[in-house]
Amino acid sequence: MNDRDQIDPRAMHVWDDHTDLFSHSVIGYAIERLQLRKNPKWGAAPAEELAAELEHVLTKNGVGGMEAMRVFREVLMPACRPLDDPMNLAFVPAAPSVASTMFDLVVSASSIFAGYWEAGAGAIAAENQALRWLADLAGYPKSAGGVFVSGGSAANLSAMVTARATHLAKYGRGKRLAFAATREVHASARAAARVMDVDVVDVDVDERGRMSANALRVALDQANDHQVFAVLATGGTTNAGVIDPLDEIAGVCDETDLWLHVDGAYGLAALTAPSARYRFAGIERTDSFGVDPHKWLFTPYDCAALLYRQPALAAAVHAQHGDYLDAIDRGEWNPSDYAYHLSRRARGLPLWFGLATYGTEAYTAAVEQALTTAHEFARAVDRHPDFELLLEPALSIVLFKRNGWTLEQYDAWSHRRAREGVALIVPTSWKGEPCYRICVVDPRTDIAELTPLLDDIAAFM
Numbered sequence: 001m002n003d004r005d006q007i008d009p010r011a012m013h014v015w016d017d018h019t020d021l022f023s024h025s026v027i028g029y030a031i032e033r034l035q036l037r038k039n040p041k042w043g044a045a046p047a048e049e050l051a052a053e054l055e056h057v058l059t060k061n062g063v064g065g066m067e068a069m070r071v072f073r074e075v076l077m078p079a080c081r082p083l084d085d086p087m088n089l090a091f092v093p094a095a096p097s098v099a100s101t102m103f104d105l106v107v108s109a110s111s112i113f114a115g116y117w118e119a120g121a122g123a124i125a126a127e128n129q130a131l132r133w134l135a136d137l138a139g140y141p142k143s144a145g146g147v148f149v150s151g152g153s154a155a156n157l158s159a160m161v162t163a164r165a166t167h168l169a170k171y172g173r174g175k176r177l178a179f180a181a182t183r184e185v186h187a188s189a190r191a192a193a194r195v196m197d198v199d200v201v202d203v204d205v206d207e208r209g210r211m212s213a214n215a216l217r218v219a220l221d222q223a224n225d226h227q228v229f230a231v232l233a234t235g236g237t238t239n240a241g242v243i244d245p246l247d248e249i250a251g252v253c254d255e256t257d258l259w260l261h262v263d264g265a266y267g268l269a270a271l272t273a274p275s276a277r278y279r280f281a282g283i284e285r286t287d288s289f290g291v292d293p294h295k296w297l298f299t300p301y302d303c304a305a306l307l308y309r310q311p312a313l314a315a316a317v318h319a320q321h322g323d324y325l326d327a328i329d330r331g332e333w334n335p336s337d338y339a340y341h342l343s344r345r346a347r348g349l350p351l352w353f354g355l356a357t358y359g360t361e362a363y364t365a366a367v368e369q370a371l372t373t374a375h376e377f378a379r380a381v382d383r384h385p386d387f388e389l390l391l392e393p394a395l396s397i398v399l400f401k402r403n404g405w406t407l408e409q410y411d412a413w414s415h416r417r418a419r420e421g422v423a424l425i426v427p428t429s430w431k432g433e434p435c436y437r438i439c440v441v442d443p444r445t446d447i448a449e450l451t452p453l454l455d456d457i458a459a460f461m
């Protein structure tokens with residue numbers, strides 16, 4: 001049916017040929033990993049089972065690289081879900097490019113301390129070039145800057161810490177601190193609030209799940225018990241791909257002197273796509289934003305960009321000081337100063353290398369392709385009598401309902417087809433009702449493979 005059915009990853013393994021040096025080369029395995037499609041049936045195994053397989057591995061004398069590699073290839077890798085399979089449409093999947101992934105090996109091999117300019121200037125200059133590309137897409141001023149962190153969660157936390165410090169420096173502390181967000185905000189925003197011991201002032205959403213300027217004004221007016229220091233808006237919610245109206249929200253933040261951070265971990269990749277760019281109008285007025293290249297900019301884990309309009313405000317709270325640190329002249333741009341971390345790998349370099357290799361237009365084309373696939377799928381849902389499109393997709397997430405189905409039925413089809421390696425599509429809910437959700441980030445996701453799933457779901461008992 002499709003080429004995955006014909007590839008038996010084991011049969012093609014160069015590892016089965018134990019004759020040459022290549023067969024115990026870690027690099028060889030990495031290349032092979034990139035060339036062969038992963039088996040979509042791979043996934044979690046019971047901890048006990050894996051522990052038993054691992055029992056002989058850590059010993060006083062070691063088992064040798066060949067054996068450790070065998071365990072990884074035969075036992076451990078198959079117990080990891082292939083998030084980069086083009087038919088993995090759950091959560092936010094991954095689609096790292098060959099160039100970015102190969103360069104990640106180079107970053108590891110290079111042992112660069114990319115915290116301070118003094119130690120990692122060459123790597124940092126290139127990371128900054130990639131950050132500048134993102135800043136330009138958002139229309140940020142030349143003075144903007146930021147850092148690559150581990151993920152959208154780290155970006156949200158670091159931005160909120162900067163927002164709070166900026167607010168406190170100006171206004172001092174009166175009441176209990178809070179930032180404003182809707183219930184559609186990513187779970188990491190509330191996690192950041194818990195880490196910071198601040199509250200979240202809830203802003204109501206409109207019928208499409210967006211934060212309106214009016215709802216924000218009402219929430220701020222009613223937040224009498226709190227001193228609100230920031231608004232955390234979303235550029236592409238994880239559940240529905242919905243984009244808050246950033247320009248309106250920026251207007252309220254201007255009036256009230258509140259920091260505006262946009263969590264665009266998934267969605268802001270679409271700044272590269274002319275067909276979607278207008279949806280982010282107002283992004284140029286924000287104080288900070290985050291976008292995860294490991295989600296939809298074809299970069300391997302872990303790579304998230306955090307940009308500030310005024311990076312000095314971040315350095316004022318995040319820079320670490322100590323005798324051992326202050327003794328050196330750190331140099332002109334220190335990524336360590338812009339988030340909660342000190343040592344860091346140059347995790348932005350794989351994005352930079354991918355951009356350098358393929359050119360920025362390749363990124364535009366790849367993001368546009370995922371948008372097109374999602375929109376074509378939405379039209380197929382529209383046409384099908386057994387389904388309802390719950391929301392016109394703004395980006396590449398499509399929410400749709402199988403008429404008359406219960407959550408158990410959604411679960412049953414999902415589990416069956418995931419086990420068979422057909423596709424990974426898992427249910428979510430929209431306005432309290434169960435539904436299906438797909439998220440397309442891979443330009444190789446084939447609409448001709450996707451739309452027949454509707455008939456398959458319709459016929460499923």
Ligand SMILES: *Cc1c(COP(=O)(O)O)cnc(C)c1O
Nearest residue numbers: 151152153186188238263265266
């Ligand atoms: C995925 C996601 C996050 C969390 O990002 P991590 O990289 O997993 O930490 C935060 N916000 C949004 C909107 C996301 O989609």
